[in-house]
Amino acid sequence: MGSEAIDNCLKAIYQLAGDDERATTAGLAEQLAISPASVTGMLKKLSESDPPWIEYQKHHGARLTDRGRARALEIIRHHRLIELFLHRVLDYSWDEVHVEAEKLEHAISETFEDRIAHVLGDPEFDPHGHPIPRRDGTLPDRADSDLIDMEPGTDAEVSRVSDHDPTMLQHLSSIGVRPGVRIHLLERRPFDGPLMLRVGDDRAVHAFGARLAGSIRIRDIRSTAA
Amino acid sequence: MGSEAIDNCLKAIYQLAGDDERATTAGLAEQLAISPASVTGMLKKLSESDPPWIEYQKHHGARLTDRGRARALEIIRHHRLIELFLHRVLDYSWDEVHVEAEKLEHAISETFEDRIAHVLGDPEFDPHGHPIPRRDGTLPDRADSDLIDMEPGTDAEVSRVSDHDPTMLQHLSSIGVRPGVRIHLLERRPFDGPLMLRVGDDRAVHAFGARLAGSIRIRDIRSTAA
DNA sequence: ACCTAAATTTAGGCACGCCTAAAAATGGGC
DNA sequence: GCCCATTTTTAGGCGTGCCTAAATTTAGGT
Ligand SMILES: [Mn+2]
Ligand SMILES: [Mn+2]
Ligand SMILES: [Mn+2]
Ligand SMILES: [Mn+2]
Secondary structure, three states, X not given: OOOHHHHHHHHHHHHHHOOOOOEOHHXXXXXXXXXXXXXXXXHHHHXXXXXXXXXXXOOOOEEEOHHHHHHHHHHHHHHHHHHHHHHHOOOOOOOOHHHHHHHHOOOOOHHHHHHHHHHOOOOXXXXXXXXXXXXXXXXXXXXXXXXXHOOOOOEEEEEEEOOOOHHHHHHHHHOOOXXXXXXXXXXXXXXXXXXXXXXXXXXXXXXXXXXXXXXXXXXXXXXXXX | OOOHHHHHHHHHHHHHHXXXXXXXXXXXXXXXXXXXXXXXXHHHHHHHOOOOOEXXXXXXXXXXXXXXXXXXXXXHHHHHHHHHHHHHOOOOOOOOHHHHHHHHOOOOOHHHHHXXXXXXXOOOEOOOOOEOOOOOOOOOOOOOEEHHHXXXXXXXXXXXXXXXXXXXXXXXXXXXXXXXXXXXXXXXXXXXXXXXXXXXXXOOEEXXXXXXXXXXXXXXXXXXXX
16 A cells, blocks of 8 residues: 555655644655655645545645544554664664664554554653554643743753754753753743753753754643652 | 665575575576566676676576675575564564564664674574574574485474465474474375374374475484483 | 746656566477 | 477566656735
């Protein structure tokens, strides 16, 4: 049914537009690192498939059908389960898992998916804090917000970090930032300056510029029971 | 460098012709389940690659170059490590591992290969008793011979079984045949009749026809220290 | 409403990996 | 040494997934 190119396209639409928004040709071209012309060809094919993966109107982008969304979530489930498996079972570091998962997500069977899910205890989040879609297509939800919008003087817990830049992951790891870790925002420096914050129990203060802060999401601290 | 089609072709040449014999177009077509014409095209490409994967003379088949053999062994190493990993870590049964490994062998990185080899303790044989090539391209060797040639009245140990037919593997499993198990050949029935033998400590006598017996290799019993 | 820049689609092309049908080479039997 | 069955190659074609260049559509600014 679905080739690797098709799966990647559906996943990209989901990541750019979510459940019911439309993804643009240009956005997909950027995400997939292929030309806009190639995207147009792919979108036409996906919408003319029977049954269709997407709903597509020329010049107005693509939206996933139920089938398309189910397939996208299936691939994302593979990706995130594999990431966690590589990290926990095969001792991959945080920044190595994404690239390997990007290939393996298309190669594993449903059996493999089930077995690693079982070995991992049916996990809900991957090593970067991203929710792992369940087999039925629902997503574990965790209310979180952008670090950028955090109130100075407050505490929060790291919810998730972007997994696309290995060097950024290495840096975050080196200063102790990972999902579940508590942070305290001291202040936001003026004119879109860096966020000054403390990580965990570390006394050091770190300056987070826009790029770095923009790749982190946080959630309110839960019962800060000492 | 190597696509999946190329890797499969090199592996097939190795399996049909070994290190230094030539594989025929027809043999490869059968093994790869593609047309002879497609094989010819592939062989031409492999021999004209720079550096070449094979040595090829029209109408006289293909022989692996050093590079081609190294690549074939690399893929076979992936395959057999993955089979053992699926069996040991993910609880796959004996007959399920081959199909999954056939896909994954092309998708994993060198890192993945190293990590599963390490988790498994640098194993030398896969679940079917096939030798796992080492990273340097050498093969663990275990002198074995065909069950067909076994002397009636003697004992031996199962060395390896063919892994291509899942139903045969299920059957062998059900009667207790797996690498390392001791067998005793009672007699060979006349006119190419079945081999009558006992498996392990089981009192039952099993009849092995030509198909079944031909898929099993054995080795002399090692120190039968009670 | 129109004009134009940006986004998108169309047109044409290429490599890969496969196919079938037709042509050609091989080699064993005589 | 020739013939013919078998094997192999050549010729031509197809779908996928990508490309570039040219045409077209859209939408924002006035
Ligand atoms: Mn799945
Ligand atoms: Mn992730
Ligand atoms: Mn390898
Ligand atoms: Mn095997």
